[in-house]
Amino acid sequence: MxxxxxxxxxYDAIVIGAGHNGLAAAAKLGASGRKVLVLEAANEPGGAxxxxxxxxxFRSAGLAHLINRLDPDVTRDLGxxxxxxxAMPTSVLDGDKQPVVLxxxxxxxxxxxxxDEAAAFIRMRDKLIFQAGILxxxxxxxxxxxxxxxxxxxxxxxxxxxxxxxxxRGEGRDFLRxxxxxxxxxxxxxxxxxxxxxxxxxxxxxxxxxGPRSPTSLLGLYYRLTGEVAGRAGGQFIPEGGMSxxxxxxxxxxxxxxxxxxxxxxxxxxxxxxxRASGVxxxxxxxxxxxxxxxxxxxxxxxxxxxxPAESGTGFTRSLRNLxxxxxxxxxxxxxxxxxxxxxxxxxxxxxxxxxxRSMEQVERAFNPAKYGEFSTDPVMEIVLPSLxxxxxxxxxACTLSALVQYAPHKLKMGWEASKPLFLKxxxxxxxRHAPGISKSIVAAHLSTPADIEADYNLPGGHWHHGELxxxxxxxxxxxxxxxxxxxPIEGLYLASAGxxxxxxxxxxxxxxxxxxxxxxxxx
Amino acid sequence: xNAMTPPLNATDGRRAARSHIETPRLETPFHAxxxxxxxxxxWYSWSGYKxxxxxxxxxxxxxxxxxxxxxxxxxxxxxxxxxxPDAERYLNRLTLRDVxxxxxxxVHYTAWCDDHGHVLDDGTLFRLGEDTFRLCxxxxxxxxxxxxxxxxxxxxxxxxxxxxGLALQGPTSCATLLAAGFSGVERLKPFDIASFPHxxxxxxxxxxxxxxxxxxxxFVSRAxxxxxxxxxxxxxxxxxxxxxxxxxxNTARIEAGFIVANTDFITAEAALRADRVRMPDExxxxxxxxxxxxxxxxxxxxxxxxRNQTLKHILVGLEIEGNIPAEHAIVYHGKxxxxxxxxxxxxxxxxxxxxxxxxxDRPYGVKFNDDLWVEIYALRELRYQKMMKRxxxxxxxxxxxxxxxxxxxxxx
Numbered sequence: 064m065x066x067x068x069x070x071x072x073x074y075d076a077i078v079i080g081a082g083h084n085g086l087a088a089a090a091k092l093g094a095s096g097r098k099v100l101v102l103e104a105a106n107e108p109g110g111a112x113x114x115x116x117x118x119x120x121f122r123s124a125g126l127a128h129l130i131n132r133l134d135p136d137v138t139r140d141l142g143x144x145x146x147x148x149x150a151m152p153t154s155v156l157d158g159d160k161q162p163v164v165l166x167x168x169x170x171x172x173x174x175x176x177x178x179d180e181a182a183a184f185i186r187m188r189d190k191l192i193f194q195a196g197i198l199x200x201x202x203x204x205x206x207x208x209x210x211x212x213x214x215x216x217x218x219x220x221x222x223x224x225x226x227x228x229x230x231x232r233g234e235g236r237d238f239l240r241x242x243x244x245x246x247x248x249x250x251x252x253x254x255x256x257x258x259x260x261x262x263x264x265x266x267x268x269x270x271x272x273x274g275p276r277s278p279t280s281l282l283g284l285y286y287r288l289t290g291e292v293a294g295r296a297g298g299q300f301i302p303e304g305g306m307s308x309x310x311x312x313x314x315x316x317x318x319x320x321x322x323x324x325x326x327x328x329x330x331x332x333x334x335x336x337x338x339r340a341s342g343v344x345x346x347x348x349x350x351x352x353x354x355x356x357x358x359x360x361x362x363x364x365x366x367x368x369x370x371x372p373a374e375s376g377t378g379f380t381r382s383l384r385n386l387x388x389x390x391x392x393x394x395x396x397x398x399x400x401x402x403x404x405x406x407x408x409x410x411x412x413x414x415x416x417x418x419x420x421r422s423m424e425q426v427e428r429a430f431n432p433a434k435y436g437e438f439s440t441d442p443v444m445e446i447v448l449p450s451l452x453x454x455x456x457x458x459x460x461a462c463t464l465s466a467l468v469q470y471a472p473h474k475l476k477m478g479w480e481a482s483k484p485l486f487l488k489x490x491x492x493x494x495x496r497h498a499p500g501i502s503k504s505i506v507a508a509h510l511s512t513p514a515d516i517e518a519d520y521n522l523p524g525g526h527w528h529h530g531e532l533x534x535x536x537x538x539x540x541x542x543x544x545x546x547x548x549x550x551x552p553i554e555g556l557y558l559a560s561a562g563x564x565x566x567x568x569x570x571x572x573x574x575x576x577x578x579x580x581x582x583x584x585x586x587x
Numbered sequence: 588x589n590a591m592t593p594p595l596n597a598t599d600g601r602r603a604a605r606s607h608i609e610t611p612r613l614e615t616p617f618h619a620x621x622x623x624x625x626x627x628x629x630w631y632s633w634s635g636y637k638x639x640x641x642x643x644x645x646x647x648x649x650x651x652x653x654x655x656x657x658x659x660x661x662x663x664x665x666x667x668x669x670x671x672p673d674a675e676r677y678l679n680r681l682t683l684r685d686v687x688x689x690x691x692x693x694v695h696y697t698a699w700c701d702d703h704g705h706v707l708d709d710g711t712l713f714r715l716g717e718d719t720f721r722l723c724x725x726x727x728x729x730x731x732x733x734x735x736x737x738x739x740x741x742x743x744x745x746x747x748x749x750x751x752g753l754a755l756q757g758p759t760s761c762a763t764l765l766a767a768g769f770s771g772v773e774r775l776k777p778f779d780i781a782s783f784p785h786x787x788x789x790x791x792x793x794x795x796x797x798x799x800x801x802x803x804x805x806f807v808s809r810a811x812x813x814x815x816x817x818x819x820x821x822x823x824x825x826x827x828x829x830x831x832x833x834x835x836x837n838t839a840r841i842e843a844g845f846i847v848a849n850t851d852f853i854t855a856e857a858a859l860r861a862d863r864v865r866m867p868d869e870x871x872x873x874x875x876x877x878x879x880x881x882x883x884x885x886x887x888x889x890x891x892x893x894r895n896q897t898l899k900h901i902l903v904g905l906e907i908e909g910n911i912p913a914e915h916a917i918v919y920h921g922k923x924x925x926x927x928x929x930x931x932x933x934x935x936x937x938x939x940x941x942x943x944x945x946x947x948d949r950p951y952g953v954k955f956n957d958d959l960w961v962e963i964y965a966l967r968e969l970r971y972q973k974m975m976k977r978x979x980x981x982x983x984x985x986x987x988x989x990x991x992x993x994x995x996x997x998x999x
Contacts, residue, residue: 337882372738373680374882376702381734545702552702552887 074100076355076581077343078322079330079369080560082110084574085359086313086322088559090141091578092357093320100351101322102343104329104521109310111520111527112569118507120458121398124306126516126527128447128465129416130569131299132290136203137571141316145302145309150292152415153299154408155258157422158497161407163258164415169288169297173259180256187253187263188288191281192296194238195288197226202289202565202572205548205580206538243534246284247275247423261420264427265443269469270567271532272391274430275423279534286532286566299416305453309569333358333365333556335374340555343369354555355581359574362530362542362562363388363523370553379552382543386562387536390513390525391433393471395444395490397464398457398506402448405498417446419497426469433470437477438486442493444468461506466490473513473524483512528567529560538564549577557581612637615662616751616812620820624830631833634727634747636663639832646936648835652798653937655827656759658819659836661752661804662812665727670719671741676881678712678720681735683867685880689714692780694793698872700885704892705855705864707731708848709872711795713780721746721806725848726857735884751812755819756802756839759826761996764792764803767822772803773995785818786811797836799843801990826999841931842938844904844983846870851902851930851944862899866892869900870946871983900927901952904983905943907961908976910934913943916961918951922975926951929961935985942985943978956980 078089081103093099107113112125133145153165163175169188173181200219207216227235241249246267250260264275267284274280292298302308317324329346333356342352358365366375366383375383404410405417420426420443429439444466450457457463468490475482487510495502513525522529530542539547542562549557549564559577561567613636615621626643638660641648651657669678679686682697689695691714698709710724722732732743755763764772769783775794782789788811796802807815820828840847848854852870853863866889867876876889892898907913912934918927927947935942943961951959963974990996 335882337878338887367738373676376884376887377681377731377735378702378884380737384737 074098074351074353076100076357077102077351077353078357078359078559079333079343079365080110080359081105081108081314081324081326082359082560083112083310083313083569083571084560085110085357086317087137087141087571087574088357088359088578089322089324089574090313090317090320091575092355092581093317093322094141095582097355099317099320099322100353101317101324102328102330102345103324103326106327108314108324108326111522112306112310113520114307114310117396117509118398121396121461121463121507122307122456123396123463123465123509124449124453124456125310126394126520127309127569128306128449128467129299129301130306130309131287131292131297132568132570133292134203134570134572134575135291135294137575140575141313141571142319143312143316143571145312147300147302149300149414151299151301152412153262153418154405154412154415155262155418155420156405156408156497157258158406158419162405162412163256163262164409164412165262167298168292168295176256176259180254180259183253183255184259187249188297190237191249191284192288193230193234194241195285195296197223197238198285199289200226201538203576205576206541206564208548209539209544241281243279243281245276245278245280247280247427249281250275250423257422258420260423261426261443262418264423265418265420265445265469268426268430269445269467270392270526270528272387272389272433272472273533274427276427277430282534282537283532289565290568290570301447301449301452305449305456307453307456313571330369332371333369335370335553335556338374338552338554340553355557356555357557357559357577357581359559360521361388361523361560362386362546362558364521365556365558366546366551370556374553376552379543379545382545386542387531387533388524388526388529388562389473390516390527391470391472392527393468393486393490393513394511394516395464395466395468395487396509396511397466397494398508399462399464399501399504400506401460401504402451402462403464403498403501403504413448414451419444419446419493430470433472435476436472436474438472438475438482438489439470440489442468442470442490444490444493464494466494471512473517473526475512475514479512479514483510486510486512527561529562532566537566541566549580615660616809617660617662617753617816619813620816621660621830629832633663633833634665634725638663639830641832641834642830645832645834648829648831649838649936651827651829651831652757652800652835652839654758655829656755656757656763656823657829657831657835658816658823659754659756659831661754662750664747664752665724666745666747666750666752667722667728667732668719668744668746669722669732669741670744671739672718673739673741674718674720677736677739677741678722679881680739680883681732682712683872683875683877683883683885685877686712686714687880691716694778694780694795696875698867698875700867700889701855702884702888703855703864704866704885704888705858706852706867706870706872707855709846713791713793715780715791726854731856749809750806751809751815753805753815753819754796754802754836755805756796756798756800758801758990758997759823759828759999760802762998763819763823763826763828765998766826767818775803776994777992786814790815797843797845798839799845799984799986799991800839800988801993801996837931838933838936841933841942841944842935842984842986844944844985846902846944847931852946865900866898868893868898869902871902899949901947901949903945903947903952903980904985905929905945905959905961905978906981906985907932907941907943907978909974910941911963911965911974911976912941913961913963913976913978916943916963918945918947918978919960919962919975920951920955921958922960926955926959937986940985942981944983945978952980
């Protein structure tokens with residue numbers, strides 16, 4: 064990290080938050096010749112990908128345990144190299160029968176189902192990838208602004224329209240028919256097999272407050288399928304060096320672009336006067352000026368905490384306060400003294416993604432209690448064994464297990480403090496059912512509920528998308544109308560986190576798009 | 588009800604729960620006096636309160652305002668008490684004018700907008716102390732005021748019910764107050780506030796009004812309302828005090844050139860049609876907008892509209908030939924092209940002119956100020972008589988009286 068002397072430096076831009084989106088924005092701005100300062104409250108950069116030791120000798124690489132939507136344009140442009148020689152398979156386990164294993168990008172070949180069923184899955188997958196492709200062209204640019212639709216927006220609309228009819232009117236109609244459907248009806252339309260349905264239901268709803276039968280739940284699956292790995296939609300991988308290599312890759316790109324990253328530096332206020340931002344005041348009182356402030360933090364953090372509410376309109380503040388941003392996923396890190404063995408799962412598939420979901424109905428029933436502020440008593444989860452890809456995470460011979468467990472509502476009726484041990488026990492019991500003997504090998508288990516995630520990562524609601532990824536908070540409504548184009552009602556202040564378009568996941572797009580938008584000199 | 592009270596049966600219970608339908612309109616704290624004085628039994632609904640349209644004779648009531656002293660019940664006016672260490676900063680962000688410039692015991696007229704710069708309401712802001720204000724207005728705004736309070740240490744309290752209000756307007760109003768024992772009131776300059784003891788409490792008197800005449804507004808707790816009325820009534824006898832209804836006041840306010848929310852413009856929250864909302868500059872309130880003061884709701888939109896010249900309307904005063912009030916008449920340019928609408932019009936008894944307040948579609952009223960006409964439809968014994976009358980844009984107020992600002996006021 065570069066040493067910092069505030070007196071002589073005049074910055075062109077200050078980025079608040081050194082998460083991957085903040086770093087992507089900083090790297091892009093820095094590469095254009097701007098002098099960029101990144102301010103990070105934590106003691107190291109990386110944001111939600113900040114690793115930590117959760118038990119002596121055992122490390123977790125942060126909230127994300129795999130990559131499924133890192134944008135190739137972003138990595139190419141910023142010179143980020145995160146690759147893997149092996150694609151991760153996805154195994155769906157019900158704790159009883161032979162697992163269903165999807166190889167390649169979202170099931171190029173599928174073990175454990177009939178050939179007919181595998182073909183049906185491919186048909187559904189290809190249709191959904193085609194449809195997601197129509198939406199995908201909106202991801203790499205600022206969402207169109209009502210009242211100020213530009214030529215580039217028209218071009219995107221036109222290409223989306225062309226995409227819609229490219230395969231004939233029938234396909235176009237089908238897209239308009241399906242777009243706002245629920246994933247369960249779509250899965251029922253194509254599939255017979257319980258665990259294949261369970262997988263698409265799980266993938267569509269992971270990280271979103273919807274059950275498979277909730278209207279519009281298909282959008283979650285579209286969003287996932289707009290992500291690509293090595294040019295293929297729907298895949299996932301862990302880069303060489305493991306997930307702990309992701310944050311350093313972004314940091315390196317930023318530093319290569321001349322960006323200065325200052326950690327352990329909390330921003331107390333974004334300085335704004337009569338609608339124009341001009342700098343920040345640190346928690347310690349130091350003031351740093353810059354004409355461009357990029358808030359790569361949760362939109363609520365930016366506008367409800369950092370900007371003086373007097374600088375925002377009542378209506379704008381109201382819409383931000385009403386942002387739906389209550390998380391639903393708990394993150395579990397387990398330290399194991401040996402590599403676990405899941406029932407009927409081949410050793411090689413243990414290095415892949417493991418989804419514990421018996422059926423679509425189980426996913427739906429897991430969601431039911433979440434509606435009423437209770438956690439699932441029969442939760443569904445996605446598991447990765449991170450130390451298999453990155454041996455440095457665990458002592459030799461030992462292993463780490465990471466799970467994203469759904470549903471764990473942020474506002475638990477009983478309160479997380481009282482309920483967390485019970486939820487942890489339910490999760491560990493579930494693991495034991497799927498990997499008999501695993502309980503005995505547990506050295507330590509660390510559960511982060513959305514309430515913990517909120518506190519640890521300064522993430523309102525503990526929601527990794529920085530706000531629900533649903534129709535009312537997408538595109539021109541992400542995070543809310545008046546701040547949906549990376550610009551905000553405050554001139555010179557930009558949003559660049561997952562709370563901005565297109566949304567969460569490790570894509571780098573919100574940050575990179577925001578920086579490109581700033582550089583384009585578009586309406587401040 | 589105590590434990591021994593027999594439970595109501597279902598029918599009685601339902602009846603008790605809807606007892607409000609027996610008094611469909613609320614009665615103000617002064618209702619007992621108003622109903623005793625009402626000869627015409629002519630009432631209207633003001634924010635849900637039963638308020639007199641007139642009490643005995645509209646014209647005589649009007650001349651009480653201009654010749655003696657008129658007592659008008661303003662209790663239904665919506666009132667909020669806003670207090671706390673951030674009250675000034677809060678109101679400065681909420682409203683258009685610079686509240687830092689509003690001294691203690693002073694009142695100013697102001698307005699407030701939504702994020703798009705569309706006017707939510709206009710009203711008067713009373714600074715009762717360093718950190719205590721009263722905001723008076725036509726419409727209710729509690730949700731907006733509460734949402735605006737996010738991030739401010741401020742307490743917002745609706746006090747429409749508990750605070751009674753009276754306007755005492757007219758040349759003998761000061762003399763009446765002095766006769767009632769409010770000595771010192773003669774020192775109040777326009778927009779000054781002072782407190783006076785009344786019975787066991789206090790009455791707040793401000794030199795404000797809606798008439799463009801010498802006048803005062805009095806606020807008192809509900810419990811002291813009737814005794815205050817009686818005190819003024821007794822003292823005013825030799826000063827020609829009269830209770831008046833809204834019709835008389837409305838004539839005076841049009842002469843004063845004042846606008847009324849949802850009469851002369853549609854407030855942003857009441858407007859159903861997208862093009863009915865108005866920016867301050869479109870209803871003659873541009874002078875309230877202070878671009879130099881700290882940020883306030885609507886600032887960006889208002890300044891952008893000025894810069895981009897996207898303002899669509901303008902509110903003007905009109906003087907119309909003849910003596911037929913042009914109420915709700917369409918305004919034409921060159922007798923042909925529609926240019927706007929008259930929102931309020933009277934034959935002014937004091938100015939002896941046919942006057943009107945109108946909203947014009949720009950550039951009429953900005954670039955094209957001549958050749959304006961109004962088309963008046965006068966219904967005369969079941970036949971409309973159509974008249975095309977020439978209208979001239981004139982400054983407001985239509986009536987300017989030296990006694991409005993003279994301090995101390997003349998005694999009669």
